[in-house]
Amino acid sequence: MTIYVGARDLSGLPIGTHQFIVITYSSRQSIMIGRRVYVTRLLGPKVHGIVIGAQNRGTLNVEVFEKADTLAAQEHFGGVKKVWHKSDYDTEMKIVKFNGSEFSLHHERKLVSLVDAYFINQTLDPIRYPTAGAGFNSNSWAQSVIEYSGGKVGSNMKGLDIYHKRRIPETYFIPYCPSEPRVKLNQ
């Protein structure tokens, strides 16, 4: 099991990068996120994985196996071949390390639980998608999840991944209502 932060081109835009998270396994797995069970997909030869990313849906919504993120992951792991006349995402992947190690079941569970909590909170207390993406966006989301799960990875990927240094407050990743109302982001 390995956790990656992926970065891909934005669909239809010459400049801009979107970050997402990929967890890979050597065999098929089932993972429960947001009260749904997801079965890993084949991302490349002998690489099964789950792809999770925050998307621009008016609010910053987390989606599992979003089409573009999944294609970008498959492009990287060899599940789809790049052809000059078809769209591609110029995907970049960085392995996340936990206390110097590339494998940590404990941290994988922690990461999934953070995503799980965000799933609930995005319906109860959604974060507005920032105007023109300039604010807490998918790059901030991916890097926040990695940081709160105890992972270390370079946050600056190829291209213009704006706001990758911003962190969404941890209260958005907890599975219960905080004592104080959450800070409203991107308002």
Added chain:
Amino acid sequence: MEIKKTYFLPASLFTLGLLILIVVDYSIRQYTGNLYSLGLPELVWFLFQILFATAAIVLFLRNTRFIPIKSKLIVGSMLIVSGIIIYALIIYGYVIGTRIDGF
């Protein structure tokens, strides 16, 4: 110097081209039933953008054949700046505004 012919006409051509392109792209996405993918292929999408920009430049050069070089440079610079702003507003506005994708 006619600002309408030298500036507004090329700028309008570029704007109109981009607007037609996003209407076609959006229609394809609506038709296929998936807004978040399956728009125009990347190659066609960017090729047409380059074509519209080239057409605007050719029109500008044709309409500024008989004006002094200094005026040509001023209007040309204005046109480049406007082109960048128009492109950002239309293309980024379309992709991010319609939630096709985002940073």
